[in-house]
Amino acid sequence: MRYFAFIIVLLGAIHFPASAERIKDVTAVEGVRNNQLVGYGLVVGLPGTGEKSSFTEQSFKAMLSSFGITLPANLKPKIKNVAAVAVHADLPPFIKPGQTIDVTVSSIGSALSLRGGTLIQTFLKGVDGNVYAIAQGSLVVSGLGAEGADGSKVLVNTPTVGRVPNGAIVERSVASPFNQGDHITFNLHRPDFSTAKALSDTINDLVGPNTATAMDAASVKVLAPRDPAQRVAYLATLENLEFEPADNSAKIIVNSRTGTIVIGKNVTLEPAAITHGGLTVTIAEQQNVNQPNPLAGGQTVVTEQSIIDVARDDTRAFVFDPGASLDDLVRAINEVGAAPGDLMAILEALKEAGAISGQLIVI
Structure with missing residues (x-):
């Protein structure tokens, strides 16, 4: 029998205030690459x-x-x-x-x-x-x-x-488009429309309206001076600005190979009930020796006897109210006592039932 150890990482079980990030830590300047x-x-x-x-x-x-x-x-x-x-x-x-x-x-x-x-x-x-x-x-x-x-x-x-x-x-350098044109473009490492808007708003608040424009979920175009020295100083100022990126979308990441489950803090539950019951079947083989009647003239033989035992654990159901949080889900799973192999099945069943607001991703 194999035993798998599952690790659950709870993002959001402990609530921390949103932290600001520097622009240079969450973006890359277009054209500046290896x-x-x-x-x-x-x-x-x-x-x-x-x-x-x-x-x-x-x-x-x-x-x-x-x-x-x-x-x-x-x-x-x-x-x-x-x-x-x-x-x-x-x-x-x-x-x-x-x-x-x-x-x-x-x-x-x-x-x-x-x-x-x-x-x-x-x-x-x-x-x-x-x-x-x-x-x-x-x-x-x-x-x-x-x-x-x-x-x-x-x-x-x-x-x-x-x-x-x-x-x-x-022996040879690669021409960079950094000093070309009237704009520089910041590309987000993790595309998100809300983050792109927050980034452009932060730059506009410092430099002035219409300086930065969010082109899509990944790119923010910013007006920049043409003089190379001024452009370097300008970018040095912008990339150290701090802003608050938007929260990531609600996701549950399941790694079936390592047994790691990561549940995002924005994952919530819709009204649902979870029933978990365990059925244990034990099969044992036992050898019996049968002695014949001494007066019958028979032979001693060995017979096989199978012993089958079925045990059913108590079945427990848990009902979630609308807007149940991640903490409620984890607490319920712990109370149910789900085995590691059952945990992914519970999450998949909740997703199929439309009871999880996040995206379930199995890697």
């Missing part, structure tokens, strides 16, 4: 934990040919200290040529470990195919792997992935 870079390269200097594959050999020969060294066509180098890797990084906004960024290096072949290796010059390209950075350097690998002669293995973390801190030099 750009993904990716490249293919080789890690050399591995202590016998590299790989021998066709594309690794091809890459190794291509690297040698770039230095004027040509290997015979029929020669297949036996290399175990080289690994083919994928290199990726994020190019932050406003970063300039000559600055450095961190890179992540991942084995794409059968290499056992990248520990102790060095990434040789690798071009990092953007989605447009242009080279934006060049990576090179010694890897920092937190993983560790060991294998015995009998095939037993010990693996700690992931030894085939490493990082090169400040391992890439930026």
Whole structure:
């Protein structure tokens, strides 16, 4: 028999006053974002934990040919200290040529470990195919792997992935639309019409009417000066303004894998009744030995006897008045004594009956 431990997180069981948020914490400025870079390269200097594959050999020969060294066509180098890797990084906004960024290096072949290796010059390209950075350097690998002669293995973390801190030099910057046009746009991390209106009202109260306009549930467009220095100072002031975002919509989130249930504070109940009863069926097998009559000349035999026991727990019903709160729901579930497996069924049944005002989401 399996037992599942369910965790219920109650948002709103304890009522806290609404807290103000800074604009910079709940929004992002349109056009100010990272750009993904990716490249293919080789890690050399591995202590016998590299790989021998066709594309690794091809890459190794291509690297040698770039230095004027040509290997015979029929020669297949036996290399175990080289690994083919994928290199990726994020190019932050406003970063300039000559600055450095961190890179992540991942084995794409059968290499056992990248520990102790060095990434040789690798071009990092953007989605447009242009080279934006060049990576090179010694890897920092937190993983560790060991294998015995009998095939037993010990693996700690992931030894085939490493990082090169400040391992890439930026060669090309990405043009940003930040200084273009007469507006800047704040995009909400969590779209909500009420929050967008509150955000625009806060900016208008400080700067003046019609300065900010809520375009939809996610975007607020704000008039801004064209001069770059003035625009930076202007945005520095706006992004530190505090306002109160609207409450989130009523939701119940159920994670069936981990047993976590999160109930939002705005969840309420309509008039409803919950009846919970438990039926326990126990089946046991018992062996009986039957002895024959000594005068009958029979044989001793073993027979199987099944014992079935059915027990029904007391059934209890709970009735909720209109506008019952989250606390009422949780208290009733606790009083019913619902098993973890029954808790989700109760919530789903209430939702199907239209007795829960929130949205039930199972992940």
